[in-house]
Amino acid sequence: MTQPNTDVLLLVDLQNDFIEGGALAVQGGADVIAVANALMPHFQHVIATQDWHPSDHQSFASQNPELAIGDSFLLDGLPQTAWPDHCIQDSHGAAFAGALNQKAIQHVVRKGTDRQIDSYSGFFDNGHQRSTGLADYLRQQGIERVFVMGLATDYCVRATVLDAFAEGFGVCLVLDGCRGVNLQPGDVERAIFDMQNAGAELIESRQIPSEN
Ligand code: VGL
Ligand code: ZN
Numbered sequence: 001m002t003q004p005n006t007d008v009l010l011l012v013d014l015q016n017d018f019i020e021g022g023a024l025a026v027q028g029g030a031d032v033i034a035v036a037n038a039l040m041p042h043f044q045h046v047i048a049t050q051d052w053h054p055s056d057h058q059s060f061a062s063q064n065p066e067l068a069i070g071d072s073f074l075l076d077g078l079p080q081t082a083w084p085d086h087c088i089q090d091s092h093g094a095a096f097a098g099a100l101n102q103k104a105i106q107h108v109v110r111k112g113t114d115r116q117i118d119s120y121s122g123f124f125d126n127g128h129q130r131s132t133g134l135a136d137y138l139r140q141q142g143i144e145r146v147f148v149m150g151l152a153t154d155y156c157v158r159a160t161v162l163d164a165f166a167e168g169f170g171v172c173l174v175l176d177g178c179r180g181v182n183l184q185p186g187d188v189e190r191a192i193f194d195m196q197n198a199g200a201e202l203i204e205s206r207q208i209p210s211e212n
Contacts, residue, residue: 002208008045008143011036012122012150012157014100015051017086017093024086026152028179033099035149035177035205040104042208045141047134049122049160051087052094052110059118060085070183076116078127081183087112109134120159123167135167145170147208149177154191161195171200
């Protein structure tokens with residue numbers, strides 16, 4: 001059952017670079033845009049995160065000749081995956097997918113703006129040093145539970161869900177609204193397991209309208 005005043009739909013990184021044709025395209029990424037559009041009318045609160053990197057972000061393999069895309073390395077002491085250049089501030093790739101109904105989005109949280117640290121979660125950077133302000137914003141709005149969907153399951157969705165719990169929110173993960181990178185086989189399954197283990201309720205988008 002959804003609670004209009006205390007539930008939020010949180011759309012994770014529904015940006016051109018993560019969908020087919022983009023720099024860090026996730027297989028099936030375009031399919032989830034329709035899921036987001038269908039869900040938005042069922043929520044009074046809709047928030048989106050946006051990966052928003054400077055062009056010299058240090059997670060980009062292009063920034064270090066010794067790195068290839070997909071390599072693991074340490075960035076300021078934190079484990080980091082080397083990514084293709086993606087979601088560069090103000091670029092087409094960083095823009096929300098054209099088919100996404102942006103009118104229903106009340107608030108956008110940008111992340112990954114510091115070149116020295118990546119930020120998968122919509123709440124904190126990967127070192128949990130700096131908050132994006134999302135948790136405080138949700139509390140100000142009276143939100144108690146977040147319905148999370150988006151890209152990518154094994155990175156930004158996973159990190160956002162785990163932080164949502166740490167911040168005291170309930171979480172429903174909308175499975176058919178998520179697609180993953182799967183750099184290693186099994187990454188998506190492991191991410192879903194981790195989120196479920198933390199307490200996320202796994203649901204399908206079709207369950208939401210009928211619950212109202
Ligand atoms: C993401 C890798 C790098 C994501 C963002 O949105 O899951 N993944 N930056
Ligand atoms: Zn990124």
